[in-house]
Every structure is written in structure tokens, then in C-alpha cells.
Amino acid sequence: MRPTLNILSPEMISAILVEAKKILAEIGLEIRGAGLRQRLLDHGLKPSPDGQRILFAPAVVESAIASAPKSFTLYDRDGRAHAELGGSNVHYVPGSSGLKIMDHRSGETRLANSTDFVEYARLCDGLEHIAYLATAFSTNDDIESRVSDAWRLYMVMVNSKKPVVSGAFSEHGVPRMVEMMQLFRSDRAELVAKPMSIFTVTATGNFRFGEDSCQNLIDCVEAGIPLEIVPVTLMGLIAPVTLVGALVFHCVDTLAGITLTQVVKSGAPVLFGGAPATFHMKAASSPMAAIEAQHLNVGYVAIAKSLGVPTQAYMALSDTKLLDAQAGAETMTSAMLAALAGVNSVSGPGMLDYVLTFSLAKLVFDNEICGQCLHFVRDIRVLEDLPAADLVSYLRQNDHLITSPQTLKYWPKELYLTDPVFDRENRENWVKGGSKDAYQRACEQVDRRLAAYVPIETDARIDAELRRLVRSGLEQQTELPVLPPPPAPAAAGAAPRRGTGRRTRV
């Protein structure tokens, strides 16, 4: 049995869905993209009396839910199956939309650049509990904004083979990115059959899908790229402050998004997602780690599961400004809730400060939290410990169970050994080790992991073509930013080479 959380009764779920479908049918959504709007009309959907919105008839919505896949597979750069999104499978993924980086070397929080991004990609490549990457933060002014989405995708693809959650920054950004990904497949059909990315389509609230989102949605669905529909449901600002009402508003946006994908192409893979936050009435901020936002997250996930649609949520993150106690508390709380609720793709690790600031140290720390949460939600099974008479007998004979056959057989998998970022030393050894706090330990692990990064090879012709594709979108800029070379590889099991030049010989 898997530890599970479900906060809504079937009756409550049904009532929320009835209300959401009613709003979709009677009030409808503003679909600002002309192309997508026309496709909806061609599909038989009706405009509202004032012509401003599209009315989503319940039958169309229900048909879309039925045609959306219950699960789908993400593949890595080499075309190997990497992650199955569906059921109760939980995957943690770095958060997205950051602008700044908290520099783990200087402690300064500043605008991020391409060097930061490459380090992030190399670090993330080796994180055991981060299933795939995201184009997590902007590189700001070091490349023209019209190709910054493709540039980030490039940096991910040449530094890691893991799949990636990404998105386009402009109405016409997707085709270039599709061309880039297709270079790692034999043709477009193989890219459709073996997708290596999930793209985000954001619903901005007020029952509206903007021009960029509409065009990106069409382009992605036609290229076979799975989508995550991510409404930004702000409780108390543009959505009800109360949970049930907020869930209704959230479902209107996601059900509309799912319907849009299925109208473009029936069977298109899509995630029922979200990035909810509360509106803080005193600070005028929008904390995504607020406990009410977590309530909303696990609520809509329960609804999505009742519909059989795979899920995404912005969880396992914190709104504080540094890796402190609040960061630990907020991240662990939401990461564990996500694990218990069975969120298929959890976006958030590495993020601070209302998803504005990314921290490599926080990412390493979160990787450990994710590992612990994944350990917690494993199926609970009888492992030669029921009945327990043999174990009792062994204990009585030996006064301990350390060397019992059952301990020796099961401890490697049943006892979770934490990464050094979590302190498990006694006080004396902790003092001897420099009395380091979690942030210091995390910074050390960032350096260690970066030094241990093993570069991946990219065929020189593919690399050149990728760079050409990015460069083709530049208007004023003539050269792409210079990227840091990979570190010299370190010996497995030996001290990192970078920094000290030490490598013990045997």
C-alpha cells in the first residue's frame, strides 16, 4: 500500500466540477489567439453573446477529458524512456520563471546569466532525485530576449541528456525549439513518438488565454510536445479566497486548457497543472508556499486524478530569500504533500523568493528533501518482519539486530542514507567538521558535484546546427554568449580535481 492523501470527498469533487463546467458553458473563456479561436469555432464551439468569449459546452469538455491520455512517457536525449507521467508516479523538477540567482560563492543575489545557467544544468544532471530539468531561470541581458528560450534549451541539451520542462517566451518561439529537439531524433515522427520535453502554457487568470499561450499551445500539440496547463490561481486577488471557490476557478482554467489541446489534436498528452498562490493582504505579495496554496494544490490534484488526467503542481519550493529554517519548513511541507497526493510532475526545487530567485545550494538541499519524500511514499510491504517471532528471538539471543540476516538483507534499501547536506553527525564530529549549517553544507555539495560533473558528448555537427538555429533568431547581437568549459573529470570515489588538484593514487 502506498501512503496517500486525498482531501476531497467524491461528492465535493463532483460539485466543484459541475460548477466549473457551468461557468465554462455559460460564461466561457477569452481566447485571444485568433488561430486557436478559429479552430474552436470550427470544432463547433459557440461564441458568447457579446462575441468576446468562447463557450465550452459540457459535452466538448467531457469528450476532451476522455481523449486526454491517462499517462505518457518522457524520453531522454538519446531516445530512451526516462519518466512515466501518470498514476501515482512522482517526479520532482526544478522550478521555473526565475530571474535572479543566489550566487553560492559570494552569497549575493543578482541577475542570472548564461554561466549560472550552465552550472545549473550540470549540477542538475547529477541530482539523483530530480527526475528531469527545467529551463529554470532567465539569463537576462546576455542574449536577445527573442531567442532566450531557445538558448536556455540549447544549454540544457548539451549539458544533460535528461528531459526538460521548458516553454517559449514569444508567440513564435516554439518552432525553433522543436527544430532543435528534432536534431536528436531521426525525424518529426520520432520526436512526436518520443517526446523529450514538456512545455508550459500559462493561464493568466480572469478566464483568459493570451495570444502567446494560444499559439504556443497549437505549435506544441502539433509537434507532439506534452503540455502542462498552469493557471496562476491567486486566492483573494483574482480567485476566491476560500478553498472550494478557488478550486472551481482553477478547474475552469485547466479544463479549458485541456479542451484546447484535444480540439487541436485528440489524444495530445497534457498535464492538469497549476501554480496557485495566496494574495497576502498585508504584504501585497503572492506566496506560493502558503499553506492555503498547498491546500489548493492537493485539492485540484485530487480532482484531476478523479478525471484520470496526469498532474503537475508548483510545490517543493519556498518564498523565503535564503536557505534558512523557513525554506526547509516550506519546502519539506509542500514536497511531502506533493508526494502523498501523487503529483506526477512537481515543479519547485531550487526556487526561493516567489519563484524569482534560483539557488544552486537550495537545489542540492531540495534534492535531498525530494529523496526523503520519495522514500516515504514507497509501498509499505511485509519484508520478512511479520510474524516477528524470529526477530524477537534473534534480539533475545544477541541483544541487538544489527547483524541479523533480516537487517543485513533489508537495511541498504529500507534505511535511507542522507546526502551530506543533511547533518547526521554527533555534536563532537559536527564541531570537528567546522560546525557548518545547512547552507554551508549545501554550498560545499554544489562545488563537489560541479567538480564531479562528467560532460556529455554532443556530435559537433549537431552542436553547430543547434547554435545556428539560436543564432538565426538574433537581430542585433552577433555572437552567442561564451559558456564555461566543463570541469576536468574527477576520479570516481576520489577527491575532486578542481580546486585543490588533489587526487590520491593507489
Place this chain on the structure above:
Amino acid sequence: MAAAVRQLPFQQLVNRYAPIEILSADQVDAIIGAALTILETHGMRFLEAGSRRLLKAAGADCNEATLMVRFDRSLVLEKLSLAPAEFRLRARNSSHDLHIGRNSLVFCSVGGPAFCSDLDRGRRAGTHAEVCDFLRLVQSLNVIHQESGGPFEAMDLPPESRHLDLYLAQLTLLDKNCQANGLGRMRTADCIEMNRIALGVAPAALAQDALVMAIVNSNSPMQLDIPMTEAVVELASSGQACCITPFTLAGSMSPVTLAGTLAQQTAEVLAVATLSQTVRAGARIVYGSFASNVDMRSGAPALGTPEYAKAALASGQIARRLKLPLRSSNTTSSNCVDAQSAYESAMSLWGAIMGHANLVYHAAGWLEGGLTASFEKLITDAEMLQMMAEFLRPIAVNDDELALDAIAEVAPGGHHFGTAHTLAHYETAFYEPLLSTRQNFESWQEAGSLDAAQRANRIWKQLLAEYQQPALDPAIGEQLADYVAHRKQAIAAGAG
């Protein structure tokens, strides 16, 4: 003024005793067969792309997705047959040239630790000046035949160019053969070129004799990383010697059983040997054994253990069957120069020597599982090495040695102190220790009650004070200094 430090003269050792064989011939065959099966079925991961291309061209099966290379056993055995069973390693002083293979035995000082230590200042990050002091002691201790490629890291020098300072120190402070730091192509190539200059060898004649050897550690289990691969290729292509040593610690980096560990160790050696022979047929290689175990309570490496000694003896049998020279080590897990450091080292040395190792790496100075090079341990080990050297001198059995006249001369209950036979032989009859004390308790107390480590501390300081730098042609010295300056400029300019 202290009396001169007593030492045996520099001598190439020969082990004339029969090796201890703890495996039957069938068991040796089974282990080698298992190694070949590992290479055929699973293969070894080669991280460096060029090596995979070379091996693929030679007939190996390379998977570019997993970086795994699988070897048909006929390919491995064909390549293995090209490797020489013995070779010469030249030194700047030709009387210090070394023979590697057959019954020859070479002791090499400790190489590669992160720290250094002595009784005065404890364990610490080392400096270049301290590295030079250690090198002077290696030169001074006659029982040490070879320097290891750097006793510890000089942390006051930049990592990208400190190997050049090390090589310059090796070639000026010693006239013995010195190993390279085989961490990548350039570090290896720099050592080869500087030795070529120092020994006055023409570039075209470089491959005729080995001037340089380097240790190449595979990343067990079953992986060879990029810097180590570069060293293998550089050494083979220039005709220099490569000691292929998997880092197999049973229970963590290899199976918990010794047979499985030996099979994996052999598989890794054979995979790298195949690469080496593919680069250059007849490349000089050594079968390196470092099989030990971990402490299953803590996961820490356990060294100088009974398992280590058994693995050393068995590795000797495997290496002889493969017709390759054998390397072993003198190891201990102890953190200081204490009884544990001595008895674990003694255990290691017995395994190495009676397994017929041709090269004992880390033979003097190793402490703390290889994390520290100790000035005092250098001396205590030198004592044990001298004792081993003396142990290897066979018992002569002839009329003079049987001494029947002396036996007849001494009445029952008398003594042999004054016999002509004793007077003729006493000066050379017995080994004279470097470090051990034979004082009675009172004399020892009067001399300060010094234990072995404290006495070793005095000895290395005395050796350092009495050190005499070997002569070097000033023109060659200048060439070496120019080479180092030129290479440092290139490194600073990003040329690697």
C-alpha cells in the same frame, strides 16, 4: 655529532625464493576465465571517446550510448601476448637503472597522498619545500629504488602547473628513476619530455627504453576515466611504462568475495592492457594489484589485512600466468606511526614479497589509508624494507658456512664470541638495523626512552642534514628550467 645512519647499499633486489601459491592452477584458470567472461558479457566503461574509437577499430564492441566496451576474449589474449614480460627502467644515474619483471624486486616510495605529517607539526597540507625534503630523503635512503611521482601535493603551488615543479625537483634532487603523475595527457607528457632531456635521449630513440612509469588507476568497478585514459595512451605511444592498477576494495568497489574481486581486478587490468597494446604493440605494462576490503561497519578502506595479503599472493599467480610483471603495495589504515602501522605494513610486505611482486609501490611513507605521507613512516618502512632485503639473501650452505671447525673449537657450555670463525664473519654476518634499538632498558631510558617513531624522527632529520645533491650537468639543468618556464607560460595562456 650523531653517528652516520647505517644503511644497506643501493642494490637491485632479486627474489630467489619460490613464491607462495595459495590458489591451485584450476583456480587461477577459473579467475582469469571469469575476467574474460566479464569483458565479453558486460565490458568496461571508457569515458574517453578516442579510446573507444581505437578499441572499436581493433575489434571491440563499443556502445556509444552507455560508453561500455565489450571485448571478445580472443582479442584480449591476442593483445596480451604482445606485452613484454620484463623491461628496463632507466635512471639519471645509470647505476640506479631498474629491471622490472621476472624475479626482480623494486621498492618505490609513497605516492599521491593529500597530506603530509611528522611528529613535530602533525598532519597538514604539504608545501613544495616539504615535497623537496621528502624527495631528498628518498634519494638518501638506499633501499628505496624509485620515487613515486610525488609523495604528496604541494598545496602552495597552483594545481595546473605544480607537476612541473615536482618534475624539476625530481630530476635535480634525485638521480634515481622517478614516476610521473599520470593525471591526464599533459602531466604525463611533461614528465616524459623532461626525463628525455635529463637523460639526453634523442626524440627518435625515446621508445627504445622506458624512462618513465606512471600508475593508472581504473575507477572500479569497471570504468576508466578521461585523465587516466590519456595517461595510458601517452605512455604507450611514447614507449613508456604503465602500471595498471584497479582500485578494488572488496565489499564496495568489487564483490565482497576475494575470488570475485580478483576476477574483476583482472578484467580491469586486461581491458586497459588491451587499450595499451592497441595504441602500441609491445607497450610496457605492469599488472597492478591493490585488492583489499572495506570495514563493513563503517565502509572505510581496510588495509594491511589478511585479505589484502591473500589477494597479493593470488595476484602474483594471476600475473605470472598472464606473463606480466606484478605491482603490489605496502599499506596500512593506521592514522599514526604506531604498532598498527607496523604490523599492517609487515602483513602487506609479506604478501607482496612472497607473491613475487616486481614493484612494491607505496613501499615507504604511506599512512592513513594513503591519505598521508609520513616522514617518520618513511623511516620505519625503510627499516622493514631493509629487513626484507636481507631476508631475500639466501642462506649459503658450504664448508665455511657450516662452520664445523668452529663447532669443534667451542667446548660444550662455552661460547662462540672469540672463535676465529666468529671474528672472520661478525662484521657482515647479521643485519644491522636502521631504526630498531637493541639497548637494554637502562641504556634506552638513559637515551631518552624514545619509541620507534621518535627515533625515526631523529633519523630523517639527520639524513636531511647529511643529504648530498647528486651532480647534474648545468646545461641540462638550464634546459629543464627553460622547459618548465615555457610550459608554465603556456598553461597560464590556457594551452593546458
